[in-house]
Amino acid sequence: MTKRLLTPLILVSLLVAAVVSTPASASQVDDGRDEPVVLGTLTGTVAATYLTSDANASDVDPNRICTDEIDLDAQIGQVLMPGVDWERLGELADLVSRGRIGGWVVLGTPDSTLAGELAALRQLAPIEPLVAVDEEGGRVQRLRNVLSRLPSAAQMAATLTPDELSEALTAHSRDMAALGFDANLAPVLDVGGGPGIGDRAFGDEVPVVVEYGLAAMHGVEAGGLIAVVKHFPGHGSASADSHEELPLAPTLAELEARDLEPFRQAIAQGARAVMVAHLDVPGLSDGLPTSLSNAAVEGLLRNQMGFDGLIMTDSLDMDAVTDRWTTPEAVELAILAGNDIALLGNADEVDAIHLRLLDAVAAGRIDADRLADSVARILVAKGLFACAL
Numbered sequence: 001m002t003k004r005l006l007t008p009l010i011l012v013s014l015l016v017a018a019v020v021s022t023p024a025s026a027s028q029v030d031d032g033r034d035e036p037v038v039l040g041t042l043t044g045t046v047a048a049t050y051l052t053s054d055a056n057a058s059d060v061d062p063n064r065i066c067t068d069e070i071d072l073d074a075q076i077g078q079v080l081m082p083g084v085d086w087e088r089l090g091e092l093a094d095l096v097s098r099g100r101i102g103g104w105v106v107l108g109t110p111d112s113t114l115a116g117e118l119a120a121l122r123q124l125a126p127i128e129p130l131v132a133v134d135e136e137g138g139r140v141q142r143l144r145n146v147l148s149r150l151p152s153a154a155q156m157a158a159t160l161t162p163d164e165l166s167e168a169l170t171a172h173s174r175d176m177a178a179l180g181f182d183a184n185l186a187p188v189l190d191v192g193g194g195p196g197i198g199d200r201a202f203g204d205e206v207p208v209v210v211e212y213g214l215a216a217m218h219g220v221e222a223g224g225l226i227a228v229v230k231h232f233p234g235h236g237s238a239s240a241d242s243h244e245e246l247p248l249a250p251t252l253a254e255l256e257a258r259d260l261e262p263f264r265q266a267i268a269q270g271a272r273a274v275m276v277a278h279l280d281v282p283g284l285s286d287g288l289p290t291s292l293s294n295a296a297v298e299g300l301l302r303n304q305m306g307f308d309g310l311i312m313t314d315s316l317d318m319d320a321v322t323d324r325w326t327t328p329e330a331v332e333l334a335i336l337a338g339n340d341i342a343l344l345g346n347a348d349e350v351d352a353i354h355l356r357l358l359d360a361v362a363a364g365r366i367d368a369d370r371l372a373d374s375v376a377r378i379l380v381a382k383g384l385f386a387c388a389l
Helices: 008-020 044-051 062-067 072-078 086-097 114-124 153-159 162-179 206-222 252-257 261-268 294-304 327-337 350-362 368-382
Strands: 027-029 037-039 080-085 103-107 130-133 135-137 226-232 273-276 310-313 342-344
Touching: 062 368, 072 080, 072 350, 072 368, 080 086, 080 350, 086 103, 086 114, 103 114, 114 162, 130 226, 130 368, 135 153, 153 162, 153 206, 162 206, 206 226, 206 261, 226 261, 226 310, 261 273, 273 294, 294 310, 294 327, 310 342, 310 368, 327 342, 327 350, 327 368, 342 350, 350 368
Parallel strands: 080 103, 080 342, 103 130, 226 273, 273 310
Antiparallel strands: 027 037
16 A cells, blocks of 8 residues: 545545546645645445445445555554654654554653654654643643643633633644644643542533643644543542552443533544543443443443544553453553554554454454454544555
8 A cells, every 4th residue: 555645624525536446546635845745546345335325325334435446454554553752753664654553652751852753753654643742731741842842731720711722722732743643642631630530630620620621632733733632531530540540430421411511522523543541330341341341432432422433442451450350451452442542552463463353353352343443533533545555
């Protein structure tokens, strides 16, 4: 596959073009670049399936159809996203060039050489990567040596109006995008500062978290990044830090009355990505981390709450997960739960995870269509069109 950069604005026109084109043809679209982008078409088999469908063209997602045409190796790569210390970014070159990962999360506190490092890696990727970072503010601000300092969420809520917060984060996000980032793993929508959260939360009251959390989300998005709201279904009242153990969260009924509200509002206002925490929620996950629970991810977030965007796990190297499962096992469970992206603590086991997922699909433990659905959502989030890959 060759890399093709496409904007979401041409997706509607491509739907018609993809259906009526013959398999041997290709169309060109001038997207303002020096070279026209060559748009791939549906192959004969897929086109025949599409054209004989009873569904109207407007009811069919062409991105999902063409995702089936991407080979399984590449699909598996898209769902894996390791964290890597910025000083070791170069070590990702082999994995990136082989399409073994769909993006990465920058760790550590980078210096001014970061933009060049990210640009060099991006050029190696057969499909545009998703490059993310934790840039919440306060004690969780990876880019503090490169960009202006951000106060913590609690400080922002105490000193800024929601509009001022949104404007500040729009400007900050533009600077992040200029460095080469596509997503910010923020804002935190947890209600309350329980273990592991503290001043990362905007406050202890639902209205405050909703008002400031959504202002932050819109500010990040206005600056050109994907805002990844977290930590679903709500870490603010959990019993422990999930880095250290599996925390016990309030019951599902209690979460429904309090912690889920910021996420409901975020979804209603167009959230594009949600991070799922590692929590034991009585009445929901019942002993499993929510990140690995189909009832929590597919059942609650996707089906009951109607979220159709990108879902990713919190990092799977936390003790809440590693105390019971190896990383390859956890990734398989995460995909089965309904996550689109598995966040990894590092890249050390990417090849082993890849083999595990290949076997899971071959053995029928993971449905191939289920995997393709996730890949389609990932490509949409990246602004790519599967039919052109």
